[in-house]
Amino acid sequence: MDNPKLQNLPVINFDQENLQHGTESWSLARNKVRHALEEYGCFLAVYDAVSFKLRDSVFSALEKLFDLPVETKKKNTSDRLFFGYFSNDRNPSIHESLGIENSTNIEEVKKFSELMWPQGNDDNFSGIIHEYANLVAKLEQVVTRMVFESYGLEKLKCDSHIDSITYLLRFNSYEAPGVDEKTVIAPPHTDKSLITILTPSQVNGLEVNLKDEQWIPVDFLPSSFIVMAADALMAWSNDRIRPCLHRVHMNANARRSSVLMLSYHKGVLHIPQELIDEENPQRYKPFDHLGYHSFLKKEVQTGQHVQCDAIKRYCGV
Ligand SMILES: O=C(O)CCC(=O)C(=O)O
Numbered sequence: 511m512d513n514p515k516l517q518n519l520p521v522i523n524f525d526q527e528n529l530q531h532g533t534e535s536w537s538l539a540r541n542k543v544r545h546a547l548e549e550y551g552c553f554l555a556v557y558d559a560v561s562f563k564l565r566d567s568v569f570s571a572l573e574k575l576f577d578l579p580v581e582t583k584k585k586n587t588s589d590r591l592f593f594g595y596f597s598n599d600r601n602p603s604i605h606e607s608l609g610i611e612n613s614t615n616i617e618e619v620k621k622f623s624e625l626m627w628p629q630g631n632d633d634n635f636s637g638i639i640h641e642y643a644n645l646v647a648k649l650e651q652v653v654t655r656m657v658f659e660s661y662g663l664e665k666l667k668c669d670s671h672i673d674s675i676t677y678l679l680r681f682n683s684y685e686a687p688g689v690d691e692k693t694v695i696a697p698p699h700t701d702k703s704l705i706t707i708l709t710p711s712q713v714n715g716l717e718v719n720l721k722d723e724q725w726i727p728v729d730f731l732p733s734s735f736i737v738m739a740a741d742a743l744m745a746w747s748n749d750r751i752r753p754c755l756h757r758v759h760m761n762a763n764a765r766r767s768s769v770l771m772l773s774y775h776k777g778v779l780h781i782p783q784e785l786i787d788e789e790n791p792q793r794y795k796p797f798d799h800l801g802y803h804s805f806l807k808k809e810v811q812t813g814q815h816v817q818c819d820a821i822k823r824y825c826g827v
């Protein structure tokens with residue numbers, strides 16, 4: 511590794527053994543998850559339930575998806591900011607993104623596929639994407655269970671939380687910047703979800719900002735995904751967990767793509783009483799998570815949006 515700081519990013523294994531609730535390896539992984547999210551806001555998860563073959567199929571499917579005409583991709587609309595198609599405002603745009611809401615549901619994936627390929631898709635797009643979405647959602651649920659358990663929250667509370675999660679699957683494509691110097695293609699931001707689980711195509715470029723304010727390039731290991739805490743998890747945890755500030759910085763001459771799974775709570779999120787005490791007074795009001803995107807949309811439309819602390823403006827006490 512060129513950069514010794516790369517070693518600072520925690521790596522947690524989610525093999526079959528660690529996925530077994532109640533085992534010693536589960537408890538060890540759980541403690542690492544909490545520590546990583548509180549200290550760094552992210553970690554690399556090694557998760558081989560998503561096979562190399564499936565991963566390759568997903569990225570081949572994405573190449574075909576992004577090769578479609580812009581007018582077709584624009585049919586992927588959503589009332590929520592950043593849930594449907596968007597591109598950056600350069601012409602031609604070098605960053606495009608598409609999203610499938612409720613992506614663990616096969617009907618939603620089929621609807622998306624029919625919108626993009628009204629004449630039919632022979633490459634089993636729906637099957638591949640649906641399988642991928644469900645495997646990554648499973649990882650998200652394990653991480654969520656570990657977080658709940660590490661704070662001593664009841665299993666029932668966790669079950670009902672998980673039942674209310676909806677998964678937005680987002681695909682990004684970045685053209686090669688075509689300049690010698692490195693270019694920041696996606697500016698620094700935190701995600702608006704609870705948790706984001708991301709993996710890129712062969713081309714790296716994601717950088718995370720850990721405690722010391724330095725940008726660390728993420729070097730993905732085989733079978734690895736970055737698990738990032740996002741704004742809603744920070745609020746839910748009453749500021750115990752830090753959201754991961756990240757950006758995309760590319761100097762490669764190759765096209766890059768990435769797939770992200772973002773978890774959202776469909777109802778009102780309450781800060782657990784167990785996470786409120788004298789030392790940690792309640793810092794957020796209960797909040798409608800999906801409503802956060804309407805709030806952001808309004809901020810953007812009225813020119814008031816600044817990336818920093820949006821969740822505090824939305825539901826901070
Ligand atoms: O493409 C990446 O690696 C990061 C994308 C990202 O941060 C986002 O879409 O929110």
Ligand SMILES: [Fe+2]
Nearest residue numbers: 699700701756
């Ligand atoms: Fe992001």
